[in-house]
Amino acid sequence: MSSPRPAKIAALSILSNSFVFLMKLIVGVISGSVAVISEAIHTSLDLMASIIAFFSVRISSKPPDREHPYGHGKFENVAGTIETLLIFVAGIWIIYESVQKIFEPAPIKMPMIAVAAMLLGATINFVVGRKVQHVGEEYRSVAMSSNALHLLTDVYASIGVAVSLVIVSLTNFYILDPLIGIGIALYIMKEAYDLGKKSFLPLLDTRLSKEEEERVHQIISAYKDEYIEYHDFRSRRSGSEEYIDFHLVVPSHMNVETAHDLCDRIEKDIKKVLHSPKIFIHIEPEHERLLYHPSKKSERGKKE
Structure with a gap:
């Protein structure tokens, strides 16, 4: 069975990320959890990454023309590099907000609703992320692979936040919430570094493996x-x-x-x-x- 076209899967990730972002943002504001709000910001970058991937695969698949005699393939590398920078921005923002929360800890409202939102978001992103990953590998699409990394990273981060919220609700150890936020930030920034090398180096015409x-x-x-x-x-x-x-x-x-x-x-x-x-x-x-x-x-x- 042939794989769906990359543009269709990228469009699916836009829809799923839009839903997950709004859900996390609303629950984060209601609960007051910096970890949940951080995850909402993370997902908003996933949404931007999906939009970039959608347009990049459409543009990069165009045949060579007069202005681009060697084709449009490097647009995907540019898109992947932009996505990497977005992840770093998100990481820095999350760390800043988490440090503020460490010095001013506050109780979390309705933590179990936040836990349910995190687990639902993780499930959606895991299913869609695997589809995006499969298409990215089949078509050797840097933008799609970058988008898949965003989605699957969000899965791990969401599960981590859900676990921390359960612990906070049982122990009232409110400082754990911003500490988890910092952990999420460091994790996604490390993934961004690996992705950045993969996306940026082809712009310098590096050789194949x-x-x-x-x-x-x-x-x-x-x-x-x-x-x-x-x-x-x-x-x-x-x-x-x-x-x-x-x-x-x-x-x-x-x-x-x-x-x-x-x-x-x-x-x-x-x-x-x-x-x-x-x-x-x-x-x-x-x-x-x-x-x-x-x-x-x-x-x-x-x-x-």
Whole structure:
């Protein structure tokens, strides 16, 4: 069964986050719990993340145009970076409010209603978050994966708040409420740091992972009996797409049709191991390599 389109799942997360945000905000204001209000703020950022993801997957899926000849894939990385910054802002705000509450502790009204709201919100976000995570992994969407992280992080935070509210209601240890708030803030900021590296680095045209590159090298080497060598291998990621290019040195007597067929077969096999690769192979006759690069050695794949 094919997975739903990313935009539809992103729209679903917008609806679920809107409901959970309003529920937490209302219950937080009524109960006076800084942890619940912090969770409402956290969920509001999840809502913004869902909106960003919705528009980013729509834009990044557009085909290349005159102004963007390499496509729109990096819009997802920009969106993921923005989401990361939003998480840090939320974390700082939660810590500030929690510290204020430590010095001015106050009883929580109707804590069991707040507990029920937290558990309901956690259940909704877990179900939707898993769907978003599945689509993000299938489509290699940075924005969708970022959105899933927001949702699943909210699940853990909501459960933590629910447990703390139960303890507070049983012990009247009101300082626990802001302490849990600070714990939530530190947790989501740590997750934001990990997410930030994943989202931001592709904007600098960093290469694919070692495992991905190794799979590509193995595929190219499988055809080593049909070429002389290959060199100048490069890779980078843009959103959900991978870009690969290299020079393939072929025997001087090989005609254009044969060389083209060889490239087609290599590209076809690479597309089986990567999600959405864009592959550019520069064919280089052996005599040209000797003429212009007499001392050049191949990066990989030189025939023994």
